[in-house]
Amino acid sequence: MQAVIISGSRNPSGQTATAANAWLKGFASKEGDVELIFLPQSCIERCRQCEENGWGICRTEGQCVIEDDFASIVSKIRDADAIVFATPVYFGDLSESIRAFLDRLRRVCRHEAGRAGINGKSAIGICVAGGGGGGSFSCTVSLEKVLRTCGFDVVDLIPVRRQNLQMKLDVLRLTGEWLAAQI
């Protein structure tokens, strides 16, 4: 049983990582293996909107023309049983790195070949508002929209605020245990 956590934070010991690690602990306690990927440490270009009509081979082949870390991360998603997307809340929305990744993923998922191994896969969203604490809910709405456009089965979305992070760690751990039991 394999899960991948894709983090849009650059800080491996920050609040987003703390939240992601709580989920990981729950999933791992049920014998699940978890790989944690920090997107800002990967090379993920933004979409080039290749052709004049705004599309590219994403539409016709379900692949992206850009040669960076995108394809290898998508391959890990396809091989996993469940995916967690964890983002710090920036301006009440997704971080730039997770946005760039999901902007490209939703395009390749328009094609049957691109959707393979992604469509219907269980996904969980975690949005950590670590500043004033505002914007975690609007961020979960953004995340749900793009994950559904990709075709994921979004089984839970967990808004976290700096002020309730400690309490949410228990919720995250239990959610990891719960999802492991579903798989």
Ligand SMILES: Cc1cc2nc3c(=O)[nH]c(=O)nc-3n(C[C@H](O)[C@H](O)[C@H](O)COP(=O)(O)O)c2cc1C
């Ligand atoms: C550009 C930017 C925008 C931010 N916007 C918000 C926000 O809307 N609400 C909030 O509570 N915190 C906001 N923050 C604070 C981040 O949410 C906080 O730094 C993040 O949760 C920390 O996660 P990390 O420790 O994983 O980096 C913002 C931070 C940055 C850099």
